[in-house]
Amino acid sequence: DPYIDDPVRHPALKVNSQRPFNAEPPPELLTENYITPNPIFFTRNHLPVPNLDPETYRLHVVGPPGGQSLCLSLDDLYKFPRHEITVTLQCAGNRRSEMTQFKEVRGLEWNIGAISTARWAGARLCDVLAKAGHQLCETEAHVCFEGLDSDPTGTAYGASIPLARAMDPEAEVLLAYEMNGQPLPRDHGFPVRVVVPGVVGARHVKWLGKVSVEPEESYSHWQRRDYKGFSPSVDWDTVDFDSAPSIQELPVQSAITEPKDGETVQSGEVTIKGYAWSGGGRAVVRVDVSLDGGLTWHVAELDGEEQRPRKAWAWRLWQLQAPVPAGRKELNIVCKAVDDSYNVQPDTVAPIWNLRGVLSNAWHRVHVHVAP
Ligand code: MTE
Ligand code: MO
The missing domain is CATH 3.90.420.10 (Oxidoreductase, molybdopterin-binding domain)
Structure with a gap:
């Protein structure tokens, strides 16, 4: 062995x-x-x-x-x-x-x-x-x-x-x-x-x-x-x-780490957390979060870590505290990041799907239930 x-x-x-x-x-x-x-x-x-x-x-x-x-x-x-x-x-x-x-x-x-x-x-x-x-x-x-x-x-x-x-x-x-x-x-x-x-x-x-x-x-x-x-x-x-060229610099990326898919969250207010990063030293300048599958958006709060122009090698952690709209039984939480070249993430996987499954950076989606 x-x-x-x-x-x-x-x-x-x-x-x-x-x-x-x-x-x-x-x-x-x-x-x-x-x-x-x-x-x-x-x-x-x-x-x-x-x-x-x-x-x-x-x-x-x-x-x-x-x-x-x-x-x-x-x-x-x-x-x-x-x-x-x-x-x-x-x-x-x-x-x-x-x-x-x-x-x-x-x-x-x-x-x-x-x-x-x-x-x-x-x-x-x-x-x-x-x-x-x-x-x-x-x-x-x-x-x-x-x-x-x-x-x-x-x-x-x-x-x-x-x-x-x-x-x-x-x-x-x-x-x-x-x-x-x-x-x-x-x-x-x-x-x-x-x-x-x-x-x-x-x-x-x-x-x-x-x-x-x-x-x-x-x-x-x-x-x-x-x-x-x-x-x-x-x-x-x-x-x-x-x-095809070998992959070197990576495209802009973000994902939701909390809550997890399928979780039940309390009504009132929900806290959403995640990471965002882009390749080539491009800084993440904004993360947008939606609770309704992308119809309406909130701007997340980025952590305070310093990002050097053209040398933003490290991710930003982000979070959003948002009111859960009254009467909602479930939330379709979505996040997407924007880098300093205004590159954005594609909304779905279909147009970027590839046989090896690389460069997967569509909007990240998490579906949660709201406690009654
Ligand atoms: N280097 C060697 N020698 N052997 C490997 O298998 N994997 C590569 C890279 N360097 C690899 C390697 C790949 S595909 C990745 S994503 C990173 O190492 C992962 O680094 P990590 O295991 O420290 O996270
Ligand atoms: Mo890898």
Whole structure:
């Protein structure tokens, strides 16, 4: 059993798959804290968790022709300027179960919890690449990452991002060795992972073993044959993975974490809570909430966390206290977020449905009963 050595996990996690381990926190725990506690941070593993020794761990950074390749220990990484940022990480498959309800898709049945937020610390990727002699001359190049987790044939997890993002100090791409003030937990990439603010979870390669600059995107399955979006008309017989770009920045997203679907709420006043986030550093500027399925709207109160322009890497938590209209027996609660490019969420799943069930960001809907 290649999974025998996997770490012990928190019992509150909702498990979608045991081997490999995939799990999300329940909605009400997800927005209890702005920073997700490490033990309940969602986990998305494609392979068994490697057990790496921090003493012998080395990160290989391939240098350019005429430059120097680096073989970095953890202590070597600590010598680069330490950079710390709050970043929300979301899986492309978050909220996939809502797509499944519309029409079958292939993938793990994530509810709304394949998203979490942490304070990450590490070396900036641009500093490490510069030390190896890389420059931003090849504007079309890509930085490829390889994990130290692998399948029985020895194939490692891999992904890539454009070199332009990697070399941009303002993009704040990290080689992170700390998560919320602790060494990374094993499930989240101990001892080193990539953190790419504003970009889909799949590029945040865990258990990082190798970094190289290549003329093409990573040839990994997860870069080329997965994590891409398609028209609702495309099925598994007609899909051409080469025809679509790999997902990088994610679209605007929000969801309701309280109350839960099917719950009974008191008459009088109802409190609604949730999260909202957008990719690419775009800030969430507003969350609209409806109690009547989208006929009339209230504006939710956003938390006070500071959002830097074009570097809003972390989610906003929001809440709304609203009177329950007299005589109502049920409420169709809906939320939708707006980001600072005025991108909005689509109202239904149908026009964004895709065979892999990624990029699921339709208005989130929760149906509750009102206590008599
Ligand atoms: N890195 C490696 N090496 N192996 C993986 O399976 N999964 C990716 C990414 N990095 C993965 C990986 C995916 S799809 C996601 S969504 C995030 O890690 C999840 O990170 P988390 O488990 O820390 O939440
Ligand atoms: Mo993912």
